[in-house]
Amino acid sequence: MATPLSADRLVAALRAEGVRIVERPGWRTHNRNHRGPWGPVHGVMIHHTVTSGTSKTVRICEDGYSGLPGPLCHGVIAKDGTVYLVGNGRANHAGRGDDDVLRAVIAEKPLPHDNEANTDGNTRFYGFECENLGDGKDPWPKKQLEAIERVSAAICRAHGWHAPSVIGHREWQPGKIDPKGFSMSGMRKRIAERLKHKPGGSTYTVRSGDTLYGIGERLGVNWLAIARANDISKPYIINPGQRLKIPAK
Numbered sequence: 001m002a003t004p005l006s007a008d009r010l011v012a013a014l015r016a017e018g019v020r021i022v023e024r025p026g027w028r029t030h031n032r033n034h035r036g037p038w039g040p041v042h043g044v045m046i047h048h049t050v051t052s053g054t055s056k057t058v059r060i061c062e063d064g065y066s067g068l069p070g071p072l073c074h075g076v077i078a079k080d081g082t083v084y085l086v087g088n089g090r091a092n093h094a095g096r097g098d099d100d101v102l103r104a105v106i107a108e109k110p111l112p113h114d115n116e117a118n119t120d121g122n123t124r125f126y127g128f129e130c131e132n133l134g135d136g137k138d139p140w141p142k143k144q145l146e147a148i149e150r151v152s153a154a155i156c157r158a159h160g161w162h163a164p165s166v167i168g169h170r171e172w173q174p175g176k177i178d179p180k181g182f183s184m185s186g187m188r189k190r191i192a193e194r195l196k197h198k199p200g201g202s203t204y205t206v207r208s209g210d211t212l213y214g215i216g217e218r219l220g221v222n223w224l225a226i227a228r229a230n231d232i233s234k235p236y237i238i239n240p241g242q243r244l245k246i247p248a249k
C-alpha cells in the first residue's frame with residue numbers, strides 16, 4: 001500500500017532512471033479525482049493504444065473520447081521511447097478488473113487468471129499507454145520496450161516495489177488483449193534485472209574490436225562492474241552486436 005507519488009517525485013524518479021520525458025501542458029492537475037479515489041496505489045499497468053502517430057496518440061490519451069474522458073493514462077510511451085506525461089491522479093485506463101489479481105500484485109505473487117471484473121483499477125494502478133496498433137504486427141522498437149522497462153522500474157524503485165507489481169491490462173481485465181506483441185513475463189524479468197542495479201545506467205552495443213576494458217575506459221565506468229552487471233566472467237568474451245548494461249558511475 002502506498003500513497004501516490006507527487007508530480008515532482010514522479011518526474012524525479014523517471015529522470016533518475018534515465019527516461020526521456022515531455023511534460024504536457026496542464027498534466028499536473030489533469031485527472032479524474034472528482035469521479036473517485038486515487039490511491040492507495042499498488043502497481044503499474046501497461047497498455048497499447050491502438051493508434052499510430054505520436055502527436056495524435058498523445059492527444060487522445062490527454063482528452064479521451066466520447067464515453068471515456070481523459071486522461072486515459074499517466075504517461076504515453078512513444079515508439080521512440082519518449083514518455084509524454086499527460087495525467088497526474090486518477091485516470092481512465094484500467095477499468096474494473098479481478099480482485100484476485102489485485103491481491104497477487106499487492107503480495108507480489110504470481111498472477112492468477114483474470115476472470116472477474118469486480119474491482120476499480122483506476123484507484124490502484126499507474127497507467128502507461130504505449131503507442132502501438134495492437135494488431136500483433138506493428139513492431140515494438142527496442143527504445144520503446146526499454147522505456148517501458150525504465151518507467152516501470154522507476155516507479156517500483158520509488159515505492160520499494162518489485163517487478164511483480166507491473167502487469168499488463170490483459171492480466172487485469174477479462175477480454176482485454178493489451179499489450180499485445182511482447183511478453184509481460186519477459187518484461188518483468190527485464191524490470192527485475194534493472195532493479196538489481198543502481199538507477200541511471202545505460203546500455204551499450206558492442207562493436208567489433210571492443211573489449212570490456214576499453215568500453216569501461218571510454219565511458220568512465222569500472223570494466224569489472226560492467227562485467228558483473230552483465231553476468232560476464234573470465235575470460236570476459238564479448239561479441240559485436242551484444243547489448244551491455246552499463247551501470248551508473
Ligand SMILES: [Zn+2]
Nearest residue numbers: 047048169178
Ligand atoms: Zn488497456
